[in-house]
Amino acid sequence: MAEGVRCRIAPAPTGYLHVGNARAALYNWLFARHHGGTFVLRIEDTDRKRSTEEAVGIVMESLRWLGLDWDEGPEVEGPYGPYRQSDRMDLYRTATERLLSDGRAYFCYCTPQELEDRRRAALQRGETPGYDGRCRNLSEEQRRSREAAGHPRAVRFAMPGIDITVHDLIRGEAHFPANDLRDFVILRSDGTPTYLLAAAVDDVEMRMTHVIRGEDLLPSTPRQLQLIEALGTPEPPLYGHLPLIVGPNGQPLSKRHGAVAVEGFRKQGYLPEALVNYLALLGWSYDAKTTFFSREELIEKFDLSRVSHNPAAFDPQKLEWMNGHYLREAEDSRLAELLIAELLHDGVAADPITVAAAVPLVKERMRTVIEGASMLRFLFAEEVNPDQKAAKMLGPDRQELLREAASRLEAVEEWRTGEIERVLRRLQQDSGLSAKQAFQPIRAAVTGTLVSPPLFESLELLGRDRTLGRIRAAAGL
RNA sequence: GCCCCCAUCGUCUAGCGGCCUAGGAUCUCGCCCUUUCAAGGCGGAGACACGGGUUCGAAUCCCGUUGGGGGUACCA
Secondary structure, three states, rough: OOOOOOOOOOOOOOOOOOOHHHHHHHHHHHHHHHHOOOOEEEEEOOOOHHHHHHHHHHHHHHHHHHHOOOOOOOOOOOOOOOOOOOHHHHHHHHHHHHHHHHHEEEOOOOOHHHHHHHHHHHHOOOOOOOOOOOOOOOOHHHHHHHHHHHOEEEEOOOOOOOOEEEOOOOOOOEEEEEOOOOOOOEEEEOOEHHHHHHHHHHHHHHHOOEEEEEEEHHHHHHOOOOOOHHHHOOOOEEEEEEEEEOOOOOEEOOOOOOOOOOHHHOOOOOOOOHHHHHHHHEOOOOOOOOOOOOHHHHHHOHHHEEEOOOEEEHHHHHHHHHHHHHHHOOHHHHHHHHHHHHHHHHHOOOOOHHHHHHHHHHHHOOOOOHHHHHOOOOOOOOOOOOOHHHHHOOHHHHHHHHHHHHHHHHHOOOOOHHHHHHHOOOOOOHHOOOOHHHHHHHHHHHOOOOOOHHHHHHHHOHHHHHHHHHHHHOOOO
């Protein structure tokens, strides 16, 4: 660690940033920031068909939205670029050639079909499936004849045939028996590198000191360690494997469980600081008590030794609750902007001044921006269509109350919350009704629902004309 | 099949041999506050997967079982 920490997030541009990747990015970023190190973004797009420019853009946008800025990577570049694997093909080819000439890799002429057949046969015999190494010791003659026959060839890495122990930063040691560590393809027959090769080469070339990634990659670590050693690296990176994020039932997290992409959470009205805080705690904890962490606190306190070992179920409800907390803490002006954007997205051109005035009414009762926006809709609608429950509250027996309310409100001198409240409370007392009995019909008439922001404030914001119009309409006037 | 990882309330977790009558958060239920809904306050219910060891003493250490997840590709 002499030169300082260097770690990275290396997403494949699949068109969105999955929460699992987002969390891995966050932990890497926190780790780098905590140690004053360097956080690198590398795009793993060796699978050309699946990656587009647009997909890369979305990944970067999601990272930025989360506030995870990278020190090296696309757009900012850096001393070990380029940072897209598709721009680094020469490197992989060169590395392969060196491995080939060092005798650490060899050409394999087996076809996918043959491989599949042998694999099935081995499974049937109860043996460990995996490459049997048959092309490893081909004679020069055998090789030549296959070349002459035009057989496609892939390049395989020659594993040393020894047991390997991985020292994991998070979970300690993991032992892998030699028999399960078979020779694997590093360069496909079409000349492109596989993940194992590309990641190993890049981690070495980019001087990564720590590789913190999902547990799904733990079994590939002994292979990469060997590859890295064969590449002549004096000091391989240290590895740490994060527990996977799973769905509510312990199954893999999928779209069926709601949003799984960072972009999706943004669209649903979540705040980045809420997602960051939630994700930080999904697999890591600081102590028994602390739940809320600012970005600075996370940087200061984050520590790999406190990352948990077991899979964590993503809990949308807890995220929502946490989002509510951050919404309440957010600046009013920021919320106003988000609400206006959300309303507009919904086809409502909301007046900014009204929204700004309404923010205090909704900020403490919304859990997402979408929810907040829906609470404000009645302020901008032409007319209201009472929902079922509200309609019940507007039966014939409430008409007199509504009429009286309309006439008294018409006489209010200054259309302010205080005045409105005074008049309506007097009405309530005169009517002999309970507050609930008296005010719910008015709420129903004005907002079309029985659940809304506080009534008197709402009436002020709605304005006298529309308030009276709605009450009268509900009273059948 | 084989290999690897993991195992505390429904969920996220604290716990790293006695401080545990197992703590916090979320969810849920009740009460208070209250014009509705929230927010807030108070209270309740809710977990050490199982079986063996080790030890004066085990949620904590060891072994096994069971369960879950991951891997086993010319995907990443």
